[in-house]
Amino acid sequence: MELRQLTYFLEVVKHKSMTKAAESLHISQPALSKMIKSLEEELDMTLIIRSNKTSELTDGGVIVMEYAQKILSQIEELSTTLNDLTSLKRGSIRIGLPPIIGSLYFPSVMAEFHRVYPNISITITEYGGAKVVKSVEEGEFELGVAVLPVDEEEFNIYPIVEDEMKLLIHHEHPLASHETIQLSELMDEEFIFYHEDFALHDIMWERCIQEGFEPKILFKSSQWDFMVEMVGANLGVTILPESICNRVENKQVKIINLHPITPWNLAVITKKHKYISYAARTFIDFFVSK
Template identity: 70%
Template sequence: MELRQLKYFLEVAKHKSITKAAESLHISQPALSKMIMGLEEELGMTLIIRTNKTSEITDAGMVVMEYAQKMAVLVDEMSTTLNDMTNLTRGKINIGLPPFIGSLFFPQVLAKFHQKYPNIEMNITEYGGARVVKSVEEGEIELGVAVQPIDDQEFNVFPIVEEEMKLLVNSEHRFASRDNVCINELINEEFIFYSEEFALHDIMRNLFISEGFEPKILFKSSQWDFMSEMVAANLGITILPEPICNRVFHNELRIIGLKPAVLWKLAVITKKNRYLSNAARMFVEFILNERKITHYN
């Protein structure tokens, strides 16, 4: 069994298509099919069920895929470790950022980091906060930015931002003239809510449940600008971090405080007991020195 076979199998599993995987790998479809068949013969099991349109992964294929992903992470770590030992001036960082966060704080931080370390390549993947945590845990990305609380038994947690959550309502809403609203007063409101992939979905939902009610969710979205536009159209209310609310410029919207205050805490996370490249360590150190980003507009 060769690492290349496993790499090619992972690509087929990713695309669920030998044709698309062959295009991605820049090899011929017959060559890829032959390599997969060779892997199946060696293992004595069918890994892929081939149809005219798709290539479905069997139960045995799922097991192989799980171990192949772990091996790919180890190979990447080995390469990174060897590169670090040679003190190369180049490097690469795989970063996971939730869309809410990326657009607020990180353009300026990334620009400054690139200016200081121009030879370090940064691959940024936008995931919801929950998936960022999972991806760091599984080794898909080296470090991520996520909403706390984070399990500090599994992750190294470096706090960087702390802001308040604010209520966003239409100017005709009954709360529009209020400075603050108690959370339990929202029991009968209809919410424009976050998609399940975002950590805020579970955090805010659990907060409401602790106050004695299940939120009435009218729509879910992963885009804060779309959420605020729906509130402006008087379709419901929403709760967003204050820095996002401050970016909303609409005459039909009002920003209101919550009682008790609800904090939005962000942290850079890395997996404990996993090798972290020099480039990633430099980035963590850099961003901790730039914690003043919480005051950026």
């Protein structure tokens, strides 16, 4: 069995199509089919059910996929470990980052890090907070930025931000004159909520349930500035971290304290018992110190 066979097999799994996988790998479809066929013959088992439009895995194919991912991940880890021997003259970091966080804290830190370590490449992928945690756990990213809490037995945690949630309502709303509002007072309001992929969705949903009501959601978004504009148009209320509220310039929107206080704390996370490249460790130290 060759590593190339496993790499090609995973590409077919990823695209669910021989044609698309071949295009991605820049090889001919017959060559790819032959490679997959040779892997199946070596294992004496059909791995992929082929049709005109898609390629689906058999039960055996699912098992091979899982082991192939582990094997190739370990090969990549080996390569990363050896690259560390050449110090930080080169390196790469893969980071998972929720969009709502990226615009707040990362641009200035990234720019400064790049000036200090110009030969380290950084690949940032934007996912919702829950998906970032899952992707770090599965090894897609070396590190991610997540909303706490996360499983402390599963992850190393490096706190970076302590914040709390605030209410945003239209300035003509009957509650707009209040300095502090009980969350339970909002049970009849229509909420502009976060998409389910975001940690904020679960945090505020659970907090509302604890306060005795299920929030009435008018619509969901992943863009905080769009959510603010909807509040400014008097379409509903929303709840956002204070650090985001500090950027709100819409004069139609009033920002009010919420009780009970709901924390919004951020941390860089890495998976425990997994090798973290020297470049990534350097980035963590650099970012946490800011």
